[in-house]
Amino acid sequence: MNILVLGSGGREHTFAYMLAQSDRCDTLYVAPGNAGTARIATNVPISVTDFEAIKECVLKNDIGMVVVGPEDPLVQGIADYFSETEALKNILLIGPSKRGALLEGSKERAKEFMLQHSIPTAAYASFTKESLNAGKAFLDTLKPPYVLKADGLAAGKGVLILQDINDAKQELENMLAHQKFGDASNTVVIEEFLDGIELSIFVLTDGEDYKILPTAKDYKRIGEGDKGLNTGGMGAISPVPFADTTLMNKIEERIVKPTIMGLKKEKIDYKGFVFIGLIKVGDEPYVIEYNVRMGDPETEVVLPRIKTDLVDLLEAAYRKELHRIALEVDARAATTVMVVSGGYPEAYEKGKEISGISSVEDSIVFHAGTAVKDGAVVTNGGRVLAVTSLDSDFRKALKKSYQNIEKLSFDRMYYRTDIGFDLS
Template identity: 45%
Template sequence: MRILVIGRGGREHAIVWALCKSPKVSKLYCAPGNGGIAALAECVPIQELQFEEISVFAKQQQIDLVMVAPDDPLAAGLVDYLEDRDIVAFGPRANAAIIEGSKVFTKDLLKKYKIPTAAYESFDAYEPALAYLRSQSIPIVLKADGLAAGKGVTVAHSLEEAEEALRDIMVDQIFGDSGAKVVIEEFLQGQEMSLLAFVDGTTVRPMVPSQDHKPVYDNDEGPNTGGMGTYSPLPHIPEAVVLEAIETIVRPTAEAMVKEGRPFKGVLYAGLILTPQGTKTIEFNARFGDPETQVILPLLKTDLLDIFLAVLNGTLAEQPIEWREEAAVCVIVASGGYPGSYAKGLPIAGLDQVKDSLVFHAGTALNDGQIVTNGGRVLGITGLGKDIVEARNKAYADAERISFEGKHYRKDIAMKALR
């Protein structure tokens, strides 16, 4: 099969890496790809939101399957666009991708179907939102309604911080139209867990659970990022808790989407929090997570393409899915200044010195044969081992071997599993 993957980050590198192992894949393209993906697939200079160019390329190259990985083109309807032109595409249609594209939609859906989540109110005007905010207890969480590259959520620990975040979203519109509406919700405390599942509308097949680290600094301090590292499995979280989350949150949400006339077909990502009152939903995403994919796919024994085809054919219930009895830890190596402003084009050294880990490129480019930085999160170093300790040691040893000006990374990824 001839396959085109849409995207340019570490998630897409992991997807391309997994698809490369399928004997069914004869040719692999990635649009636009990055410096690392270029070693595995032919990268084509088409951007994620250039729908017409993607469609024309797919027709010209007789692409059998377009895998749409990022949130933006899914929410904007790339799958619909391709399917309307008789091009097979993996991912939810826009009316289902709204589960990530609108926080207000998702919170209202969870409330309607009594699926556990934080108490909240949503607003489309600043003054009533501000009045409500001032009536609530602190800490409190504010979320821009639409997509904001993983940066639209603020956990405010003072009223001043909360008011500033609300002003940023609704008045200064730092997230553009994504901040036309805002969700203000209660702050929940507890361990977080990412639970992804393959879904073909009705059938839900969970992946191994993982845990992301959003704040930029050790001990979960500093501003939120797109994710500074992740690991799987979660030895400190009982399997019964994971199974309960599947039955009380993930499966009911997929069923609710069918009832709403928005059947979800693709990868459904539940961001969950384990509170003293039980597991609750923080958010849903409509695609593989980044950097969760970088630990989940290396643990997958089954051919990823077979699973994609089962989702597309509605035969997911019959598709065997096997996982390795191993652990994976991914450490994100980021640019100096990230998640604020950062330099690009800095040469990366030491990639050829990596011994025991998979290196997934997130923000890199190929410049005259030299891999250089081209984003905030530059590389994901994934170590595999018999347990979290071994996987973690490998990832950190190899993260040390790579160097570029200003590089930084968290030193405490997966420590929650070891405490």
């Protein structure tokens, strides 16, 4: 089977890396890809939201499966486009329908879904420009910190957590009246703040059955000790040490099962991944958010632990046959540490030549923001490389990742040295 992966980051390089190991994968394409995917697949210079160009690529290259990495094409309805296009309707597209993707495309829709299906989450209310004053009054009823979420997609930047009530009111005004996040903040969800420790649960579902994939915990802040600005993610660990059997049973019974049953009850076509961002408050799990695809950099630690053939797993999800397949997981821990451009997540320069990748041993280097220029691998994004390692526990795996990062070099290279600092 010829397979196409849509996307250009570390998540998509990880998918390509795993799919390429399957005996069932003949020719692998990645659109648009990066310098890492170019080594194991054929990169195709196509935008992930150019559905017509994707159609031409699929038909021209006799592609049988399309794995959608990022959220944008899902929210824009690529699954519906395939199912409604005669020439594409039998292609195995891994990703939910447009209705299903609204769980990530609209924070308000996600909260309504949780409320409707009795899934534990923080108390909330939604506001628009017209109800700005009511939003400010609602903030007065809450205790700090104050959580403001742009309803739509904002490239991971649409969530603000503020300590001062006046700052919160000003930022609410900036979002609603001055479109701080563009159309994404036409509606803003204000949430009760939940104090606890976060983790991520990944579920592969065919809309009826599901497989819970390995747990992961990522580190969003740019600075040591999880301080500073939010990023797309600076590193991740799998499994989560505190996700014991008791907690996982609560998560499955109270969150995973009601989520899948909710999709089924609402007759939502969903063949793909559900990424559930959770927070453990005391001993109880609550949902912070849904994503409708795999996370990044969590993918870089979750997929390498899956021993079941990934093509088989994804095909079973598409054909509603997940109940027939066993999920085998590597008992070892996996860690990834993200190497980023100086200045990220604010202004940074591209085009810096990267050296040392070929010197890495006993770790996997997943490319996140790279390109090839004049035969050399250069930086092409804020998050540049993810160095993933496996070992008997996460501390040993982290040691490998950090030892190999020391072999890498590019101008103003930065990484956090404390991934996993809060775990015992």
